[in-house]
Structures are given as C-alpha cells and as structure tokens.
Amino acid sequence: xxxxxxxxxxxxxxxxxxxxxxxxxxxxxxxxxxxxxxxxxxxxxxxxxxxxxxxxxxxxxxxxxxxxxxxxxxxxxxxxxxxxxxxxxxxxxxxxxxxxxxx
Amino acid sequence: xxxxxxxxxxxxxxxxxxxxxxxxxxxxxxxxxxxxxxxxxxxxxxxxxxxxxxxxxxxxxxxxxxxxxxxxxxxxxxxxxxxxxxxxxxxxxxxxxxxxxxxxxxxxxxxxxxxxxxxxxxxxxxxxxxxxxxxxxxxxxxxxxxxxxxxxxxxxxxxxxxxxxxxxxxxxxxxxxxxxxxxxxxxxxxxxxxxxxxxxxxxxxxxxxxxxxxxxxxxxxxxxxxxxxxxxxxxxxxxxxxxxxxxxxxxxxxxxxxxxxxxxxxxxxxxxxxxxxxxxxx
Amino acid sequence: xxxxxxxxxxxxxxxxxxxxxxxxxxxxxxxxxxxxxxxxxxxxxxxxxxxxxxxxxxxxxxxxxxxxxxxxxxxxxxxxxxxxxxxxxxxxxxxxxxxxxxxxxxxxxxxxxxxxxxxxxxxxxxxxxxxxxxxxxxxxxxxxxxxxxxxxxxxxxxxxxxxxxxxxxxxxxxxxxxxxxxxxxxxxxxxxxxxxxxxxxxxxxxxxxxxxxxxxxxxxxxxxxxxxxxxxxxxxxxxxxxxxxxxxxxxxxxxxxxxxxxxxxxxxxxxxxxxxxxxxxxxxxxxxxxxxxxxxxxxxxxxx
Ligand SMILES: Nc1ncnc2c1ncn2[C@@H]1O[C@H](COP(=O)(O)OP(=O)(O)OP(=O)(O)O)[C@@H](O)[C@H]1O
Ligand SMILES: [Mg+2]
Numbered sequence: 001x002x003x004x005x006x007x008x009x010x011x012x013x014x015x016x017x018x019x020x021x022x023x024x025x026x027x028x029x030x031x032x033x034x035x036x037x038x039x040x041x042x043x044x045x046x047x048x049x050x051x052x053x054x055x056x057x058x059x060x061x062x063x064x065x066x067x068x069x070x071x072x073x074x075x076x077x078x079x080x081x082x083x084x085x086x087x088x089x090x091x092x093x094x095x096x097x098x099x100x101x102x103x
Numbered sequence: 104x105x106x107x108x109x110x111x112x113x114x115x116x117x118x119x120x121x122x123x124x125x126x127x128x129x130x131x132x133x134x135x136x137x138x139x140x141x142x143x144x145x146x147x148x149x150x151x152x153x154x155x156x157x158x159x160x161x162x163x164x165x166x167x168x169x170x171x172x173x174x175x176x177x178x179x180x181x182x183x184x185x186x187x188x189x190x191x192x193x194x195x196x197x198x199x200x201x202x203x204x205x206x207x208x209x210x211x212x213x214x215x216x217x218x219x220x221x222x223x224x225x226x227x228x229x230x231x232x233x234x235x236x237x238x239x240x241x242x243x244x245x246x247x248x249x250x251x252x253x254x255x256x257x258x259x260x261x262x263x264x265x266x267x268x269x270x271x272x273x274x275x276x277x278x279x280x281x282x283x284x285x286x287x288x289x290x291x292x293x294x295x296x297x298x299x300x301x302x303x304x305x306x307x308x309x310x311x312x313x314x315x316x317x318x319x320x321x322x323x324x325x326x327x328x329x330x331x332x333x334x335x336x337x338x339x340x341x342x343x344x345x346x347x348x349x350x351x352x353x354x355x356x357x358x359x360x361x362x363x364x365x366x367x368x369x370x371x372x373x374x375x376x377x378x379x380x381x382x383x384x385x
Numbered sequence: 386x387x388x389x390x391x392x393x394x395x396x397x398x399x400x401x402x403x404x405x406x407x408x409x410x411x412x413x414x415x416x417x418x419x420x421x422x423x424x425x426x427x428x429x430x431x432x433x434x435x436x437x438x439x440x441x442x443x444x445x446x447x448x449x450x451x452x453x454x455x456x457x458x459x460x461x462x463x464x465x466x467x468x469x470x471x472x473x474x475x476x477x478x479x480x481x482x483x484x485x486x487x488x489x490x491x492x493x494x495x496x497x498x499x500x501x502x503x504x505x506x507x508x509x510x511x512x513x514x515x516x517x518x519x520x521x522x523x524x525x526x527x528x529x530x531x532x533x534x535x536x537x538x539x540x541x542x543x544x545x546x547x548x549x550x551x552x553x554x555x556x557x558x559x560x561x562x563x564x565x566x567x568x569x570x571x572x573x574x575x576x577x578x579x580x581x582x583x584x585x586x587x588x589x590x591x592x593x594x595x596x597x598x599x600x601x602x603x604x605x606x607x608x609x610x611x612x613x614x615x616x617x618x619x620x621x622x623x624x625x626x627x628x629x630x631x632x633x634x635x636x637x638x639x640x641x642x643x644x645x646x647x648x649x650x651x652x653x654x655x656x657x658x659x660x661x662x663x664x665x666x667x668x669x670x671x672x673x674x675x676x677x678x679x680x681x682x683x684x685x686x687x688x689x
Contacts, residue, residue: 037467041460042430043506045437053515056440164577196579210570213563220560221567222578227560291579 020082028075035070039063115177117142117327118163118295123172125158125351132158134351136172140295140344142327145317147338149331150348151371156331157205159348160297163329164202165191176200176295179325196225201293203284205300205331211273215264215283218272219255222290227251258286262316278309282316289320296320297329302337314341335372339363347371387530392654393647398538398607400646401545405600406623407630407638408552409593415569415633416589417481422492423472424597425620426499431465431598432611433503436514439605450518461598469594470587472499478583496616503613511612514605541603548599549639555592556635565589569633618662622649625669631682640680644668 043066046057116139125133133155140146148156161167163174163186174186176198184198194200210218220227230247259265262282267275272283281301288296301317302310318341321328332338338345338359345362347355349371355362362368406428413421438460442453476495480487521535556562564585567575576582604619605611626645630637645665652664672679 034467034471037464038471041434041437041464042503045441047437047440047507047512049510054436054440054512056437056444166573166577191573191576192579192581195577196581202577204574208571208574210567210574212570213566217563217566221563221575221580224560224564224567224578224580228564231560287578 024075024078024082027078028071031074032067032071035067036063039066116140117177118329119173119175119177120159120163121173121175123159123162123174124170125155125162125167125172126170132351133162133348136346136348136351136353138346138353138356140327140329142294142325143321144343145321145328145330145341146344146346147330147332147342148346148348149333149335149338151333154333154348155351156333156348157299158351160202160299160329160331162187163194163297164200165189165194178294195291195293199292199294200297201288201291201295202297203288203299203301205303207277207280207284209272209280209284209287211271213272214269215259215272215275216252216255216268218283218287219258219290220251222287223251223254223292254292255286255290258289261319262286263312278305281305281309282313285316289324289326293326295327295329297331299331300333301330302332310337317341335363387525387527387532388654390525391530391532392650394532394534394538395654396647396650397643398541398646399650400643401541402600402603402607402642403619403623403626403645404639404642405545405548405596405603406619407626407642408549408635409597410624410627411630411632411635411638412565412589412593414627416565416586417477417488419477419488420492420624421472421477421590421593422489422620423476423495423499424593425616425618425623426496426503427465427469427472427594427616428597428601428604428619428623429611429613429616430468430499430503431461431594431601432605432615433507433512433601433613434464434598435461435602435605436512436611439514439517453517457602458599461602462595465598465601466591466594468499469590469597473587473590478586496620500613500616507613509613511610513610516609517606537606541607544599544603548596552592552596553635561585561588622662622665625665625672627679628669629672629679631679634679634681637679637681 040063044058044060044063046059047054048057049055118140119137120139121137123133123136124131136155136159138146148159150156158167162169162172165186169187172187176184176186178184178199184194186194186198186200189198210221213221227244227247231244256265256268259268262285264275264279264283264286267279272280275283281304285296285298285301288298298317302313305313314337317328317330320326330338330342342359345355345357345359346353347362347365347368354371355365355368357365406424409424409427410421413419413424435457438457439453442456447453447456472495476491477488480491518535518537518540521533521538523531524534525532556565564575564580565588567578567580568582568585572582575585600619604615622645623642626641627638628641629644630639630641645668648664648668649661653661
C-alpha cells in the first residue's frame with residue numbers, strides 16, 4: 001500500500017534504481033530460500049551403502065550451486081518483468097508488489 | 104496524478120471513475136465514462152439492456168482490466184486505492200469494495216451462517232494464526248470467531264434470515280437468497296457496496312422491503328452504495344444520484360428529478376425516437 | 386481365526402497409510418478439479434527426507450525415541466511441504482485457465498521428474514533403514530498361530546486417527562477450511578469476497594504434502610526399505626482409495642484407504658501375494674463402472 005503511494009509521488013525513473021531493488025531482491029531471496037528448503041536434505045545429503053546400513057555423505061557445494069542458480073535466475077526474471085513494466089509508465093511498483101503478494 | 108476534468112462536489116467522493124473505457128475487440132462496452140459515488144449515498148447506474156452497466160462493475164472489482172481509465176477509491180484515512188491496478192481479491196480485501204451479481208452466486212452447499220463467515224475470511228485467517236491457533240482453539244481465535252458470528256447475525260437479523268442461519272444456502276427460496284447475498288457482501292465490511300440488479304426477480308413486496316433495507320444501510324453505516332437497475336421505477340424512490348448509460352456512454356447524470364425529466368433519457372428509454380417526438384408534439 | 390485377526394491388523398495399518406495419501410488427492414481434486422499425479426512422488430520424497438533425518442539423528446546420538454520421532458516428523462513435514470508448494474507453483478499455477486488436460490499432463494511430467502530427481506541425487510537402489518520401533522503386544526497365542534500387534538502398528542493407526550481428526554476439524558471449523566470449501570464451489574465469488582484463491586490452493590497442496598510425508602515416515606518405519614519408485618504404486622493405490630471413497634470427499638478418502646488396505650492384505654493372505662496389486666486395480670475398474678461417484682461421493686457436485 002505504501003509502495004503504491006510512493007510510486008505515485010516519485011517519477012517513474014527515480015523509482016527504478018532505488019526503490020526497485022528492495023522488492024526484486026526480496027523476491028529472489030524468497031525463491032533462494034525455497035530452493036534451499038528443497039535442496040538441503042535431498043541434495044545436501046546422499047545415502048550411501050555401508051556395512052550394517054547406510055551412511056550419509058554431504059554435498060554442500062551442490063546445494064550452494066542450486067540455491068545460487070535459483071537466486072540469479074529469479075533476479076533476472078524479476079528485473080526483466082520490471083523493465084517491461086517501466087515502459088508502461090508509473091505504477092510498476094504497485095504491480096510488482098501485487099505480484100509478490102500473490103506469490 | 105493530475106486533477107480530472109470533471110466537476111467535483113465539495114466533499115471528496117468515495118469513488119471516482121474517470122474516463123473509464125472498456126473494449127472487447129471491436130465492441131466498446133463502456134465509453135469514456137466518468138462519475139463519482141459518495142459514502143452514505145445511493146448512486147444508481149441505470150440504462151437499458153446491454154448498456155454496459157455490469158461491465159462497469161466488472162472493471163471496478165478487478166474482474167476485467169479496464170482498457171483506459173482511472174478508478175480511485177478513497178478511504179477516510181486518506182489512503183487512495185487505484186482499483187484498475189488491483190487484482191480482485193485485493194479490491195475486496197484492501198480497498199474494501201464488495202459486490203453482488205445479477206445472477207445469484209452463493210455457496211449453496213454451505214450453511215447460511217458459513218456463507219457469511221467466508222466473507223470474513225481474512226480477519227479470521229489472521230486471528231487463527233494462519234490456521235494453527237484455530238486448530239488448538241486458542242482463546243484469541245475463539246474471540247475473533249465469536250465476533251464474526253455476531254456480525255453475521257447482525258446482518259442476518261437485518262435481512263430477516265436469522266431463523267435460517269443453519270439451513271443450507273441452496274435450500275432457501277429465491278428472494279431469501281438474494282437478501283443473503285447482500286448480507287454476505289456486507290459482512291466483508293465494505294466501504295463501497297456494488298449491487299447488480301438486486302431487485303431482479305423479486306415481487307413488489309420483496310422489492311419494497313429491499314428498498315427499505317438499502318436505505319437503512321445508507322443511513323446507519325459508513326458505506327457508499329452503487330446500484331445497477333434497468334427498471335427506472337425501482338431506483339427513483341431511493342437513489343440520491345443517478346447515472347444513465349446507453350450504449351456504454353453516459354447520456355445523463357443528476358438527481359432523480361433531473362433525470363426523470365431529461366429528454367435524452369426519455370428518448371433512450373422509449374427506444375424509438377419518432378415515438379418520443381410524436382408524444383412531445385402531441 | 387487368529388490368522389484372520391492378524392490380517393485385519395495388518396490391513397488396517399496399511400489402510401492408514403493409503404488413507405493419509407488419499408486425502409491429498411481428494412483435497413486437490415475438490416478444490417481445482419485436477420488429479421495431482423505427482424502426489425505419490427511427494428509421498429516418496431517425504432519417505433526419503435524421513436530416512437535421511439533418521440540417519441542424521443543416528444549420527445547425532447539422539448536416542449530418546451519420542452524426541453527422535455518428533456524431529457523426524459517436523460523435518461519431513463516441513464520440507465515435504467516445500468516440495469508440495471513448489472510443484473503447484475511451478476507446474477500447475479501457470480496452467481490455471483488453460484485447457485483441462487494441461488495440468489494433468491504437467492502432473493505426469495512432474496511425477497516422472499521427481500522420480501528421476503531422487504534417482505539421480507540419492508540412488509536407484511533400495512535404501513534400507515534398521516528397525517527403529519521394535520516390540521509389540523501378543524494378543525492371541527495358540528499352538529498354530531500367534532497374533533501380534535506391534536507398537537509401530539499402534540503408532541501408525543493412532544497417528545492416522547489424530548491427523549484425520551485434526552483435518553476434519555480444519556476443514557469444518559477454520560477459516561482456511563471454509564475458504565477451501567468456498568473455492569470448491571465458486572472460485573470467482575471467493576476471490577471477490579477477498580479470499581486469496583491462489584494462496585488457498587497453495588495451502589491445500591501444502592497440507593496434502595504434509596499428510597503424505599507422514600505416510601512416508603510410516604512407510605519407511607513399517608517396511609524398512611524405500612526406493613525412488615515407491616511413490617508410483619502407493620500413489621496409484623491411494624488414488625484408487627480416493628476414487629473408491631468418492632473423490633472430493635474427505636471421509637471418503639479415509640474409508641477408501643482403509644478398504645484398499647484391507648482388500649490388499651486379505652487378498653495376499655488368502656489367495657496369492659503375486660496378484661495383490663491387481664486386486665486394488667480391479668476394484669478401481671469396478672468402482673468406475675458401477676459407482677463412478679464412489680461410496681461417499683455426492684453425485685450432484687458440479688464444477689464451475
Ligand atoms: N466478456 C465480454 N466479452 C465480450 N463482450 C462483452 C463481455 N462482457 C460484456 N460484453 C458486452 O458488453 C456490452 C455490455 O454488457 P453488460 O453486461 O455490461 O450490459 P448490462 O448493462 O449489464 O446489461 P443488462 O441490463 O442486460 O445486465 C454487451 O453488448 C455485452 O455483450
Ligand atoms: Mg448486467
């Protein structure tokens with residue numbers, strides 16, 4: 001709601017650099033968090049056969065790669081969506097926060 | 104935001120519709136429509152079949168995305184909501200606009216009371232700590248739930264359905280379903296209530312009761328009412344302000360007395376121009 | 386007679402597991418009218434997360450069993466829910482409003498994807514787990530046959546009853562449950578009353594996944610081995626259970642699960658173990674022919 005009001009006052013171009021980064025980073029951060037939740041057990045640990053049962057092997061680097069890839073990918077998507085909106089004038093932020101809120 | 108080029112009343116209106124246009128392919132269902140609606144007033148949109156009345160509602164409630172136009176809803180606290188940019192649940196939950204449909208859309212398999220509880224979803228969801236507190240019957244949640252039932256019962260008693268609270272909504276007679284639908288919309292605690300032909304299918308007595316109820320809502324609650332009708336006689340008795348649409352364009356606007364005597368309106372309603380001319384001449 | 390009692394116990398245990406998975410199918414069908422074919426694989430992932438958590442706890446020397454079980458429950462339910470949420474968000478939500486079969490095809494793709502994902506990152510071989518909960522009660526002792534009720538079986542049935550009770554409460558008494566039922570009947574109207582329908586659907590997937598993960602934990606504990614393929618058969622049987630009970634109906638899913646568990650167990654006990662899967666599918670075919678709305682299904686339900 002506050003985002004809507006501020007985007008009305010500021011011109012479209014000023015909002016691009018400053019106010020934009022926060023929601024876009026937040027979106028990418030949430031996606032990365034979800035990716036971490038997905039990967040932490042299923043990729044982070046691998047069950048390997050050993051005598052008398054199973055043993056765990058860790059692969060944190062893979063988890064790091066997965067989370068990083070999701071973060072970068074989502075950031076790119078969010079930015080691209082933003083640039084597209086920017087062509088249509090002000091109100092991008094409200095639209096962006098709307099999308100975030102829905103997601 | 105530049106000031107719109109339309110006449111403003113002294114008080115800031117609850118809703119401003121400015122230059123609303125809605126096109127479906129080649130068809131322009133609403134054409135450059137501007138009007139205001141105020142709180143505690145009944146604003147009626149009238150016009151013949153297919154004039155674009157329902158389309159206006161659909162744009163207001165986020166159902167359709169307006170082709171052109173600005174729809175501003177102002178809250179007491181000075182917050183402005185641009186409805187044309189919001190999704191439908193946000194329009195209801197944040198801007199607090201509620202609506203009913205021309206055809207009845209209740210949740211028929213739920214009880215009357217539950218229909219009204221669904222309308223209070225967001226505050227109950229918060230109170231239930233997104234469900235977990237609700238499952239362990241936490242006191243805070245029980246209190247919120249009780250308050251919601253109370254609000255539901257208040258509106259039920261107002262529309263005369265208190266005795267049917269536990270009946271399934273689908274089993275009610277037609278007139279009762281219509282009233283329940285309005286009660287449900289009111290349970291969302293709206294600031295603007297949009298009613299699409301609420302009197303459709305009601306007999307004379309029921310429609311008279313409905314008018315009384317709408318006047319009660321207007322006089323006792325901080326709500327603006329927006330009413331669609333295509334039968335002029337119904338609204339003439341209760342509307343404070345009329346907007347007349349024909350083929351998507353506003354052909355007249357004003358008090359009931361003004362509109363009743365406006366020759367363009369008479370012509371649109373009588374349909375055939377020659378006939379109108381003939382009566383004028385005679 | 387003792388043999389029969391033993392089979393009854395086994396059947397109810399198995400039926401509990403199917404019932405928990407079936408709820409996920411039925412709820413998703415109820416709210417968006419779609420069969421989530423990836424749900425069985427969500428159950429499989431729940432079992433894997435439980436297995437890994439058990440191994441981790443073993444490393445961390447947490448030996449007090451109730452604590453270990455609660456930790457496994459928390460880990461598996463939370464992380465499996467994330468899978469349930471993600472599957473809906475990525476594979477189904479973008480297709481909402483598309484033609485009817487689109488999400489179904491997407492679900493089948495998701496199911497195959499999840500199987501391959503687990504196969505790649507875990508292993509294609511069966512993963513064993515040493516018995517965690519041992520012991521039981523001897524109910525009947527005769528010269529020919531001893532009827533055992535293991536503590537694990539008691540736990541499975543009790544947990545299932547508690548969860549189903551909780552869920553019935555959720556659907557009938559909480560704001561979320563009311564919103565789910567409202568979305569079932571008229572999604573547009575629910576939206577116009579301020580309900581975030583997308584979020585309600587997400588939460589439906591999340592709760593279905595949480596229940597499936599509990600079924601996964603029970604499966605690991607009960608059978609002691611899992612692999613990436615368990616979701617397929619268990620999923621199809623749970624789906625059969627949901628159809629048998631009347632898809633869209635919560636008590637129907639529980640009843641259907643119980644029946645399928647019993648039928649399968651008695652079939653293997655009295656006929657032949659080889660065709661036990663055929664039994665479940667024969668039931669599916671018969672139900673679809675003679676009672677397409679299932680045992681507790683409402684025939685008048687109409688999708689808008
Ligand atoms: N989704 C749509 N796609 C195409 N045309 C539409 C759509 N919705 C409405 N229209 C057209 O727009 C015009 C206005 O329709 P609308 O429903 O707003 O009329 P109305 O004033 O509510 O009429 P009534 O009194 O019959 O309810 C009609 O010609 C209708 O066919
Ligand atoms: Mg209409």
